[in-house]
Amino acid sequence: MLIIETFQLLLAGFASALTPEHLLMAALGALIGTFVGVLPGLGPTSAIAILLPVTAGLEPTQGMIMLAGIYYGAMYGGSTTAILLNIPGELSSVPTCLDGYPLAKKGRGGPALGISALASFGAGVLGVIGLVFFAPILADQALKFGPPEYFALMILALTLMVSLSGGSLIKSFLMGAFGYTLALVGLGPSSGMPRFDYGVPALVGGFDMISIIIGLFAITEVLKGIDEKRTATLIGKPGSVYPKKEDLRVSAGPMLRGGIVGFFLGLLPGCSAAITSFLAYDMEKKLSKHPEKFGQGTIEGVAAPEAANNATSSAGFIPLFSLGIPSSPPLAILLAGLMIYGLTPGPVLFEQNASFVWTVIASMFVGNAMLLVLNLPLVWVWVKLTRVPYGIMAPIILMFCTIGAYSVRNSMFDVWVAFLFGGLGYVFSKYKWPVVPLVLCFILGPLLEESFIQTMAMGSGDLSIVLFRPFSLTILLAAGALLVISMILNRRTQQRLKEERDRGVDVA
Amino acid sequence: MSRREEESVKGYKQWAAVMISLLLGVAVSACENQATAESSYPSKQVEYIVPYSAGGGVDFVARAAADYLSKEWGQPIVVVNKAGGGGAVGAEYALKQAKNDGYTALAVNVSNTTMLAAGMKTPPITNEDQVYTARIGKGTLAFAVKADAPWKDFAEFSAWVRANPEQLTWTSVGPAGFSAFGVAEWLDVIGADFAKTRMIVTKGAADSVPKVAGGHAILAVHTVGEIMPMLQAGKVKILAVSGDTRSPFLPDVPTAEEQGIQGLSVFWWTGVSFPKGTPESVIRKWEEAIAKMEKDPAFLQKLSEIQVEPAYAVSEAFTKETQAETTYYLELATKKGIRK
Numbered sequence: 001m002l003i004i005e006t007f008q009l010l011l012a013g014f015a016s017a018l019t020p021e022h023l024l025m026a027a028l029g030a031l032i033g034t035f036v037g038v039l040p041g042l043g044p045t046s047a048i049a050i051l052l053p054v055t056a057g058l059e060p061t062q063g064m065i066m067l068a069g070i071y072y073g074a075m076y077g078g079s080t081t082a083i084l085l086n087i088p089g090e091l092s093s094v095p096t097c098l099d100g101y102p103l104a105k106k107g108r109g110g111p112a113l114g115i116s117a118l119a120s121f122g123a124g125v126l127g128v129i130g131l132v133f134f135a136p137i138l139a140d141q142a143l144k145f146g147p148p149e150y151f152a153l154m155i156l157a158l159t160l161m162v163s164l165s166g167g168s169l170i171k172s173f174l175m176g177a178f179g180y181t182l183a184l185v186g187l188g189p190s191s192g193m194p195r196f197d198y199g200v201p202a203l204v205g206g207f208d209m210i211s212i213i214i215g216l217f218a219i220t221e222v223l224k225g226i227d228e229k230r231t232a233t234l235i236g237k238p239g240s241v242y243p244k245k246e247d248l249r250v251s252a253g254p255m256l257r258g259g260i261v262g263f264f265l266g267l268l269p270g271c272s273a274a275i276t277s278f279l280a281y282d283m284e285k286k287l288s289k290h291p292e293k294f295g296q297g298t299i300e301g302v303a304a305p306e307a308a309n310n311a312t313s314s315a316g317f318i319p320l321f322s323l324g325i326p327s328s329p330p331l332a333i334l335l336a337g338l339m340i341y342g343l344t345p346g347p348v349l350f351e352q353n354a355s356f357v358w359t360v361i362a363s364m365f366v367g368n369a370m371l372l373v374l375n376l377p378l379v380w381v382w383v384k385l386t387r388v389p390y391g392i393m394a395p396i397i398l399m400f401c402t403i404g405a406y407s408v409r410n411s412m413f414d415v416w417v418a419f420l421f422g423g424l425g426y427v428f429s430k431y432k433w434p435v436v437p438l439v440l441c442f443i444l445g446p447l448l449e450e451s452f453i454q455t456m457a458m459g460s461g462d463l464s465i466v467l468f469r470p471f472s473l474t475i476l477l478a479a480g481a482l483l484v485i486s487m488i489l490n491r492r493t494q495q496r497l498k499e500e501r502d503r504g505v506d507v508a
Numbered sequence: 509m510s511r512r513e514e515e516s517v518k519g520y521k522q523w524a525a526v527m528i529s530l531l532l533g534v535a536v537s538a539c540e541n542q543a544t545a546e547s548s549y550p551s552k553q554v555e556y557i558v559p560y561s562a563g564g565g566v567d568f569v570a571r572a573a574a575d576y577l578s579k580e581w582g583q584p585i586v587v588v589n590k591a592g593g594g595g596a597v598g599a600e601y602a603l604k605q606a607k608n609d610g611y612t613a614l615a616v617n618v619s620n621t622t623m624l625a626a627g628m629k630t631p632p633i634t635n636e637d638q639v640y641t642a643r644i645g646k647g648t649l650a651f652a653v654k655a656d657a658p659w660k661d662f663a664e665f666s667a668w669v670r671a672n673p674e675q676l677t678w679t680s681v682g683p684a685g686f687s688a689f690g691v692a693e694w695l696d697v698i699g700a701d702f703a704k705t706r707m708i709v710t711k712g713a714a715d716s717v718p719k720v721a722g723g724h725a726i727l728a729v730h731t732v733g734e735i736m737p738m739l740q741a742g743k744v745k746i747l748a749v750s751g752d753t754r755s756p757f758l759p760d761v762p763t764a765e766e767q768g769i770q771g772l773s774v775f776w777w778t779g780v781s782f783p784k785g786t787p788e789s790v791i792r793k794w795e796e797a798i799a800k801m802e803k804d805p806a807f808l809q810k811l812s813e814i815q816v817e818p819a820y821a822v823s824e825a826f827t828k829e830t831q832a833e834t835t836y837y838l839e840l841a842t843k844k845g846i847r848k
Contacts, residue, residue, distance in 0.1 A: 143743065146724030147708065187597045187632060191683055193848075194632055204632065205597070205605050341589065348718050352737070411605065450711070457708045458677055458724065 006136045010128075013358030017065070017366050022359070025062045026367045027374070029069020034375060036070070037077020038382045039393060042221055043090035044330040047074035049217035050397065052337055053210050053404035060341035061356055065363040067337045071330055072124070072367045075313060076375060079116045079306060080382055084109050090330075091493075092273035092309040094500060095281040099294060099301025111243040112302045113379055115251050117372050118243070119307035123259045124368035127314020130263055131361050134318055135350055141471075145346060147454035148465055152472040153346075154448040156479035157325040160486060162437045172437045175428075179441030182207050188449075202413040209336050211405040211414040212421050212442060216435045217333070218401045219422025222394050224429060241376045243299075251303035254284045262308030266315025268482060272328040273309035273316070275489050278496045280308035314364065321345055321357055324447070329436050336443055549610055549790055550583040556780075557606075558589050558615045559598025560681070560712040565731045566778045568814040569645050570615040573780070576801045587615075591711050595620030595682055600632045608783035610790035616640065616781040619685035622830050626837035627684020627846050635834060636784065640826040641791050642798040643779035645811055646819035647731035648751040649690045649772070650758070652744045654723055662748035663767045666698045673704040678727040679716035680707050684846055687716070689837060690729040690750065690774045692844040694764070697771050702844045720744055731776045732757050733815030750774060757815040773836075777819060779826060795823055 016022060036047035051070050055063040075090075082093040083100030096116065103112040145153075162172040185196045186206020197203040243251075258280035265271045265279070284304040285294045294301050312327075319325045324345035326332040338345050343353060350357055375382070405418035428435050452463075459465040466472045556574050558567045567589065574585040590598030599620040606612035614620075616638065625631050651662060659665040669676050673695070680687035688707060695702045708725050710716040713734035720728040721743035728735065728744070732755045738744045748764040749755045750772035764772045780794055801807050802820040811818055821829065841847040 143718055143722035146719060146722055148724075187600060191848075193628070201604070205601055348714070351718070352714060450709075454708045454710070457706045460674075460706060 003133065003136060006132050009354055009358045010132055010362060012355065013360075013362035014365075016061070016355065016359040017362035022062065022065055022363060023366065025058075025065045026069045026363045027370050029066035029071075030073040030076075030367050030370045031374065033070035033073020033075075034077040034080075034371070034382060035073075035385065037074030038080050038385050039077075039388075039397075042074075042218075042397070043078050043088075043093070044071055044074035045090065045333060046217045046221045047071075047077075048330050048333045048337070049213045050400050050404060052213065052333065052340075053407050055337065060343065061359050063341060064337065064356070064360045065367075067334055068360055068364050069367040069370075071313070071334060072120070072310075072364065072371060074330075075310065076117065076120060076371050077382065079120070080113060080379070081386060083112045083116065083302070084383060085386060090274070091497070092277045092305075092312075092328075094274070094497065095277045095305035096302055096309075098281065098500065099296070099298050102295070102297030103299065103302065106297050108297065108299075110241040110379070111247050111299065114241040114243040114376060115247060115255075115299055115303050116306040117241075117376055118248075119251070119255045119258070119303050120310040121368045121372045122255055123262060123307045123311035124314050124365060126259045126263050126311055127266075127317070128361060128365045130267075130315060131318055134267070135322070135357075143348075143351070144471055145348070146469075147451045147458055148469050148472040149475060150346065150451035151448070151455045152466055152475035152479070153323055153325070154444055154451060156475055156482070157323075157444055158437075158441060158448065159479055159483055160325070168432075171433050175433055175435065176437035176441040179438035180445040182212070182438075183442045183445035202411070207417060207442075208405075208414050209339070209443060211418040213333055213336060213439060214401050214405050215418040215421025215423075216425040216428075216439060217329075218397065219418060220425030220429060220435075222397050222401075223422060223426040225390055226394060227426075241379050247299050251299050254280075254300040254304035255307040257283065257287075258304035258307035259311040262311030263315045266312035266327065267318055268327075268485070271312065271486065271489065273312040274328075274497075275493045276312040277305035277309040278493050279489075280304040282496070317361070317364070321349055324444075326440070329439075332436060332440050332443070336439075339443065549787075549793060550581055550585075552611065553584045553586055554610070555602075555606070555612045556585050556587050556615060557598050557602035557612060558587055559595040559602070559617075559620050560589065560591050564681075564712045564714055565647065565734050565776065565814065565816060566615050566617045568733070569778050569811070569816055572807060572810040572814070573644060573798070573801065576804065576807050577797055580797055580801070585613075595685065596624060596632050599624070603633050603637045603781075603783045606783065608785040610782065610786050612783070613641075613794070614638065614781050614783075615778060617778045618776055618833070619681055621781075622833040622837050623684050623686060623689055623841075624682075625834050626841040627688070628848060635827075635830060638781040638784060639786055639791055639823065640830055641780045641782055641794045641823055643777055643819055643821035643826045643829075644798060644802070645779075645816040646775055646777040647733060647816050648749045648755050648775055649686065649729050650732050650735050650746045650749045650755070650761070651694075651764075652717065652720060652728045652730065652735045652739070652746050653726060654720055655743055655745050657726070657745065659747065661767055662762075662764055662769065665747050666694075666700075666769055669695070669705075670698050670700045673701045674706075676700075676705040676727065677708060677725040678705060678729065679710050679719050679725045681710065681712050681716060681730075683707075683709055683848070684841065686774060686776050687729040688846060689840060690772070691727070692840055692846060693774050694729075694750075694769070694772055696840070696844065697769055702846075717744065731815070736815055755815075756817065757812075778816075779821070791823060 032051060033047055036042050036050060037044060048067060048070055055066045078090050078093045079096050081087045082096040084104050086097050086101040088094045088097050100112045103109060162176050185203055187194050194204050261280050262276040265276045281304055284300050285291045316327045316331050319327060320331050320335060326335045343349060401418060402415055405415045425435055455466060456463060556570055558570045560566050570587050574587050578585045590601055599614055602612050602614035625634050659668060678691055692702055713730050717728050717730060717735055717738045719725045721738045735744060735746060739746060746761050748767060749758060749761055750764055752765055754763055782791060799820060802818050808818060
């Protein structure tokens with residue numbers, strides 16, 4: 001009954017996503033995303049960060065469709081550079097490099113790209129189907145989410161992000177605290193009173209989310225690129241992108257398994273695509289009759305992690321939309337996008353903005369299909385792009401960053417903030433201080449504060465009601481359990497990353 | 509210099525040439541803007557700041573108006589939601605941070621003006637910071653409780669609150685928004701202790717009504733339109749509306765006055781204002797366009813769909829009414845200890 005209702009909503013979503021202007025947004029997003037994702041070193045996170053201000057001027061549905069398109073496009077672009085250049089734009093593309101690059105060296109880069117696109121598409125479809133089944137369950141619970149539940153949820157999100165960003169917990173925690181401190185500047189969310197403005201008029205409005213994100217994720221990338229003097233060296237012709245029958249036969253199983261693993265783990269708030277793509281890769285290696293060939297260019301080694309990381313990314317929209325918890329850095333920036341449109345993610349989003357949510361979900365499907373149709377024939381264009389010298393690319397990216405930071409509030413203050421955080425981000429990355437906890441605490445901090453104050457009002461100043469309500473208690477317990485699970489999974493991923501680094505893969 | 513290097517230098521020169529001409533182009537067009545600003549307003553996109561999250565009454569009215577004005581003027585009027593601080597964050601942005609060149613308008617509303625000024629000793633924005641350009645619509649307040657709440661009418665509910673003020677939790681659109689003033693005025697009239705009740709500050713109706721529907725708070729005081737979705741979904745019921753006449757959108761719901769509770773005067777309104785010092789020509793242009801808009805059947809239909817009553821007022825009358833309102837709310841806020 002509920003599923004049928006959801007299915008109708010999804011159909012309505014498709015009707016809306018297939019209108020010419022929405023199709024155009026999805027196509028533009030996918031193309032622009034691929035473009036930025038293909039540029040060496042720029043992955044989905046930087047792509048969304050750079051392009052967020054561009055979409056901020058659009059109407060919410062169109063903006064989100066475009067952002068989702070950029071996300072998928074950049075993921076796809078990331079696979080292209082991983083396979084052809086051995087440069088993973090994002091951690092989740094590292095496993096794709098392992099067999100993709102050797103395949104490219106053998107002149108089979110084309111089929112590898114084709115399989116990767118197919119795997120992405122299949123996983124995207126799986127994600128949409130999953131959403132149809134899960135969304136009604138979540139939407140049904142929407143009204144049960146009161147301030148104490150939101151408070152517990154924010155605690156959950158923040159613990160997960162702080163623990164998941166890898167590396168030192170203390171560093172993550174301090175970065176989170178720094179992010180929250182930044183969020184305190186400006187007018188208080190509940191009181192409307194100015195605070196921490198030190199009499200500086202520009203600070204009364206607080207720091208702008210976009211300028212901080214542009215600084216940390218885009219300008220920092222450019223600075224890192226200059227530092228590393230990034231140059232792309234392309235090897236040989238990739239060959240036809242259309243995989244042979246034999247390729248399809250051997251990769252069907254890995255794709256399916258990778259997609260399923262990626263999707264279900266992706267439902268866990270805080271489980272990132274980097275985790276599942278490694279898991280899927282290692283799983284295929286174990287299942288394979290010829291594990292020794294992995295790492296030397298097997299097509300299964302590309303299919304499994306690509307399907308897994310895309311399925312995780314699609315599944316990640318479920319905790320993002322329904323709970324407001326982003327499981328990966330690019331989703332954290334998409335969360336920022338949602339907030340800019342005034343859409344606070346949470347169970348109520350499905351209830352109150354059903355048509356918006358389902359249009360975006362349908363457009364993800366459309367976006368994935370477009371990537372398949374548009375990008376396979378265009379692969380040579382993208383390959384050529386990777387040869388544009390960094391000395392030309394860097395100033396163009398910086399120009400976009402500057403325009404982006406300025407255009408949000410038409411203020412130079414934000415541009416200075418972006419550059420300041422670009423510099424800071426460079427220092428952070430040099431000394432391995434994770435920036436995701438900073439951004440997340442900056443975004444979620446005010447929500448935590450708001451739900452805290454509301455909970456206190458409900459409980460007449462007694463916070464313990466959080467522990468006495470079944471839902472909020474469950475969330476807090478789940479937070480504890482997920483924290484343990486994710487720390488184990490994360491340790492494993494770090495271990496694998498280290499192994500690959502030792503073997504000479506260029507891991508950011 | 510090797511041939512390769514030469515080529516790359518040439519590349520940079522071309523790149524520089526393109527950039528310089530681009531910059532020149534921008535500079536020239538900026539100069540043009542200055543000269544013709546008066547006559548051709550608006551000559552570019554106008555940002556229309558809604559200081560609440562999307563989906564509330566102010567937001568719906570602003571979107572309908574933006575839609576109309578974009579067509580009327582042939583320039584995009586873009587609604588930007590900047591929520592927080594009960595409307596103070598967005599209002600402060602539109603009136604104090606943005607330029608007063610007529611390209612940033614504020615969707616002004618009773619909560620972020622007269623009530624804000626009355627509710628705070630040092631409000632981030634005041635009546636004097638803005639030019640009240642035109643009022644667009646108004647709405648009566650409705651008192652909503654959970655659909656299965658035990659009270660059958662507003663009189664019974666009021667009696668319960670008078671006896672148990674410490675058990676009343678109510679959601680508001682901000683620390684000093686219309687919900688707060690509506691509740692304060694009502695508690696004053698029925699003789700209940702405002703200070704003992706508990707206010708839960710939310711970001712706006714979209715956040716506040718579901719809290720009552722879900723049983724996390726007892727009462728929500730909002731405009732009829734803002735409660736309508738949850739009312740139609742059968743999640744809340746409306747015990748009364750304020751004002752001296754029934755709402756045209758809820759002909760079956762009695763007013764508070766009909767149930768013996770008199771003197772509820774707080775009402776909700778929304779309109780447009782600009783920062784102080786905005787060119788007079790801009791103000792007149794908006795005033796005239798909004799006057800025309802309020803006669804447009806399509807626009808009136810839209811207002812009716814979102815349960816807002818048209819209530820056009822020109823800049824002068826609008827300003828006068830807001831000043832009188834400020835005096836009244838200042839008194840109420842001081843008496844009830846809302847003023848901080």
